[in-house]
Amino acid sequence: VTQNFVDSVKAGDLRAAQIIPAKKTTVAGYSAQWRLAYTDPSNASLQSSPVPMYRNAEFLLLRAQAEIATNDLPGATRDINAVHTVEGGLPAYTTFTSAASAIAAVLYEYRYSFAYFGAQHLIALREYGMMTDAYLKQPGMPAYQVIVDRLPIPLAEVNARGGDITPVAYP
Numbered sequence: 001v002t003q004n005f006v007d008s009v010k011a012g013d014l015r016a017a018q019i020i021p022a023k024k025t026t027v028a029g030y031s032a033q034w035r036l037a038y039t040d041p042s043n044a045s046l047q048s049s050p051v052p053m054y055r056n057a058e059f060l061l062l063r064a065q066a067e068i069a070t071n072d073l074p075g076a077t078r079d080i081n082a083v084h085t086v087e088g089g090l091p092a093y094t095t096f097t098s099a100a101s102a103i104a105a106v107l108y109e110y111r112y113s114f115a116y117f118g119a120q121h122l123i124a125l126r127e128y129g130m131m132t133d134a135y136l137k138q139p140g141m142p143a144y145q146v147i148v149d150r151l152p153i154p155l156a157e158v159n160a161r162g163g164d165i166t167p168v169a170y171p
Helices: 003-008 014-018 044-048 056-069 073-086 099-113 120-127 144-150 155-160
Strands: 019-021 034-036
Touching: 003 034, 014 019, 056 073, 056 099, 056 120, 073 099, 099 120
Parallel strands: none
Antiparallel strands: 019 034
């Protein structure tokens, strides 16, 4: 995981226990000092452990996103808190007073509940228009071109670009 990921976890978040020192700091050309425990190849018990296709947390966060879109901030708070308190072990949020604060909370929960389980966090960033140069170039992130070259491009975007999915050259 990136240093940015490690530095951004909230104090007391139970999910932080999954962040462990990397035994091998360079894999496939990418260097990092940390990894998530469930990606540790030296842990034999992980080799046959099932990975859930869907978890309740994902459905709760998807519903929270719909509630934010319809300005049902009390409903969004309830659903975000279900993930925040159970998976994160953190104190409940007070009722959100703005969509921006609810969106920030949804993104946090996606980031730490679904790291290495899927692209939920990246998808939510794109939905909210936050997958920007500023996000991708923040301190502690891997080399920018590495990220851009590996991001999936939705079909609607491919069509809008006339089928040209050549990565854009960045400085």
